[in-house]
Amino acid sequence: MDHHIDPLLCIIPPHMLKNIAEKGTDAQKRAALAALSASARIREQRTAFIKAMVVKVPAAISGKHRAVYSANNLTSLPGVLMRDEGAPPSADVAVNEAYDGSGAMYDLYMDVYQRNSLDGNGLRLNSTVHYDKNYDNAFWNGEQMVYGDGDGQFFNRFTISIDVIGHELTHGVTQYTSNLDYRNQPGALNESFSDIFGSLVKQRTKGQTADQADWLIGAELLTMNVRGVALRSMKAPGTAYNDPVLGKDPQPAHMKDYVTTLEDNGGVHINSGIPNHAFYVMAVEMGGFAWEKAGRIWYVAARDDFNNTTNFQSAANLTYKVAGELYGVGSIEQMAVAKGWSEVGITVGVQPQPQPQPDGCLAAPVAFIRSLFSGKS
Amino acid sequence: MKIDFVRSGGFAGLRLAVNVDTQDLPDAEAALLEKLIRDSGFFDLAEHIKSPSGGADRFEYRLTVSEGGRSHTVTVSEAAVPEGLRPLIDRLTEMAKGL
Ligand SMILES: [Zn+2]
Numbered sequence: 001m002d003h004h005i006d007p008l009l010c011i012i013p014p015h016m017l018k019n020i021a022e023k024g025t026d027a028q029k030r031a032a033l034a035a036l037s038a039s040a041r042i043r044e045q046r047t048a049f050i051k052a053m054v055v056k057v058p059a060a061i062s063g064k065h066r067a068v069y070s071a072n073n074l075t076s077l078p079g080v081l082m083r084d085e086g087a088p089p090s091a092d093v094a095v096n097e098a099y100d101g102s103g104a105m106y107d108l109y110m111d112v113y114q115r116n117s118l119d120g121n122g123l124r125l126n127s128t129v130h131y132d133k134n135y136d137n138a139f140w141n142g143e144q145m146v147y148g149d150g151d152g153q154f155f156n157r158f159t160i161s162i163d164v165i166g167h168e169l170t171h172g173v174t175q176y177t178s179n180l181d182y183r184n185q186p187g188a189l190n191e192s193f194s195d196i197f198g199s200l201v202k203q204r205t206k207g208q209t210a211d212q213a214d215w216l217i218g219a220e221l222l223t224m225n226v227r228g229v230a231l232r233s234m235k236a237p238g239t240a241y242n243d244p245v246l247g248k249d250p251q252p253a254h255m256k257d258y259v260t261t262l263e264d265n266g267g268v269h270i271n272s273g274i275p276n277h278a279f280y281v282m283a284v285e286m287g288g289f290a291w292e293k294a295g296r297i298w299y300v301a302a303r304d305d306f307n308n309t310t311n312f313q314s315a316a317n318l319t320y321k322v323a324g325e326l327y328g329v330g331s332i333e334q335m336a337v338a339k340g341w342s343e344v345g346i347t348v349g350v351q352p353q354p355q356p357q358p359d360g361c362l363a364a365p366v367a368f369i370r371s372l373f374s375g376k377s
Numbered sequence: 378m379k380i381d382f383v384r385s386g387g388f389a390g391l392r393l394a395v396n397v398d399t400q401d402l403p404d405a406e407a408a409l410l411e412k413l414i415r416d417s418g419f420f421d422l423a424e425h426i427k428s429p430s431g432g433a434d435r436f437e438y439r440l441t442v443s444e445g446g447r448s449h450t451v452t453v454s455e456a457a458v459p460e461g462l463r464p465l466i467d468r469l470t471e472m473a474k475g476l
Contacts, residue, residue: 137387139434141456155389164388171433182433190433218389231389246391262452263383264437269390 063116064106065124068098071131071146078128078144094129094159098147101165101201102127108166108201109173112291113299118172125169129159138164140171153225154246160220162205166198167217173197178306185311187268192275196298199234200291210283210290216240234280237273253277255312255345274344275312282340286333293333297323313352316341320348378411381441382469388434395473413465414442420449428456438466 064085070092071079082095089096102125109115117123126144135148138158145168147158158164171194174180180190195217203213216230217240228241228249237251251273252258258274261267279298283290301322306315320337327333338348378400384393399407419442428435436455441448453459458466 136389136391137434137436139388140432141435142430142432158388167388168434174433175431182431194433250390250392263385263392263439264390265386269386269388 063122064103064110065122066099066102066106067124067126068095068102069126069128070095071128073130073133073149075132077131077141077146078126079130082129092129094147094149094157097157097159097162098127098129098145098165101159101162102145102169104162104205105166105169105197105201108197108204108291112204113296115173115299118169119176123172123176127165129157138168140168140175142175145169145172150221150223152223154223156221156223158221161202161218163195163198163202163217163219164221166201167194170194170197174302177303178310179308180306180310181308182265182268184266184268185271186309187265188271189275189306189310189312189315191268191272192279193298193302195232195234195272195276196279197295200295203289204291209288210280210286210294213290215280232273232276234273234276237277251276253344274346275315278316278340278344278346280340281343282336285336285339293327294336297326297333297337300326311352312346313350316346316348317350317352378407378414379441379443380410380414380469381439382473383439384436384470384473385439386435386437393470393473395469397469397472410465410468413468417459417462417465419451419462419465420447422449422451422453422459422462424449424451426451426453426457426459428454430456432456440466440469 066083066085067078067081068083068090069077069079070082071077082092083090083099089099106117106125109117117125127147128144129147129149131146131148133149134151136151136155138145138147140146145165147164147168148155150156150158171190174190174193178190180186180193182190198217199213199215203210206213214230215235216233218231219229221231222228222241226241226246227243228246230240232249232251233240237253238249238257240249240251242248250259250270252271253273254277255274259267259270261270264270279294283294286293297319301315301318305318305322310318316337320334320341323331323334323337341348378398380395380397380399382395382397397410399410402410419440437452438455438458439450439452441450451462453462
């Protein structure tokens with residue numbers, strides 16, 4: 001079974017746990033805890049739940065607060081503090097890139113979308129550079145951004161591309177908003193969101209309009225040894241690289257080429273090419289700075305209307321709806337959204353197909369959910 | 378003993394894979410892999426090992442070991458690799474990179 005997911009994890013997705021922890025009545029909290037206690041198998045989720053309840057103390061800090069750490073080529077996090085908010089530049093270029101990049105990203109969310117950090121409440125932006133040795137990756141661990149130095153042969157340090165920083169930070173925004181499942185279509189949308197806002201922070205930093213931007217992800221990341229221009233291309237998914245060692249960019253640009261795979265959580269870094277390209281088309285169609293209209297439509301739709309199971313068709317319908325609300329029904333912007341989705345093979349307005357449920361979710365007992373909210377267990 | 382190893386995901390989304398038949402390896406190399414598999418308690422590991430902490434862009438490892446009449450596949454997130462399995466994954470990652 002390749003898609004096994006614990007039934008309890010299906011019933012109580014993390015955003016809901018958090019909601020209950022923050023807003024639930026005492027009875028609801030008790031019921032949720034009691035239900036979770038029922039099985040030793042879900043000990044980890046219970047721990048996360050308890051943590052969520054404890055960590056609900058609101059961060060008093062408001063505004064931009066960045067902290068950059070170094071793991072000194074080990075793997076413990078966050079590592080040693082190298083530069084705190086307001087401190088002068090470090091001698092370490094990766095530290096400064098993480099600091100400046102997360103600052104530019106904070107500004108994009110704050111200045112354009114009036115969002116105060118990842119959680120909307122001034123959460124401190126923690127980054128760690130020099131993670132592990134020759135580490136060819138960057139990630140969001142649920143609490144902070146982490147960057148490897150790259151192997152030097154194929155990859156440079158991961159802070160070198162500001163869109164990589166924007167990508168990781170946006171995973172944090174997604175976690176605090178739609179909380180899209182990191183699997184299959186919701187996972188590919190989660191990835192796409194990170195690429196989109198990663199590209200937008202790069203475009204805003206460079207002052208580029210949609211037609212001036214390169215729409216590449218990780219352009220500076222690849223060394224001279226790699227035959228390719230970047231890791232991904234939103235303008236032309238599937239064309240970013242074609243290298244004897246790394247292989248060929250596997251991203252599709254259209255639903256007819258959607259990749260079904262068990263790897264990479266169901267191809268989340270592959271099928272993100274489809275919504276990535278839809279966004280590119282609509283942004284160019286709208287013209288001007290992509291973060292102003294296209295970015296706003298996607299941000300607002302994800303913040304207010306997406307949930308953890310939103311798939312491509314739902315995303316198309318919801319971005320279309322939000323474009324109508326923000327710019328008017330039948331507006332150029334709303335037509336552009338329809339065109340973007342249409343070019344990747346998705347027609348707005350079509351009823352989303354029920355998503356195939358991962359194993360275990362079908363068995364979710366409705367009574368359990370009811371008991372959670374009635375306070376009985 | 379046959380080992381199929383795939384690393385997928387990560388920010389780059391690059392696939393890294395190697396298929397090994399220990400019969401084709403030098404004795405010392407084969408013995409090392411067999412020891413790492415034994416030490417990890419591979420056949421007793423759960424089929425899916427996920428991290429409870431969420432996050433994104435971690436690597437995903439998928440290992441299948443076939444030996445005698447038995448075969449077992451483990452899919453594990455980088456964030457949840459058991460200590461005992463780490464040396465095997467590190468070695469297979471090197472082999473997949475041609476090291
Ligand atoms: Zn990502």
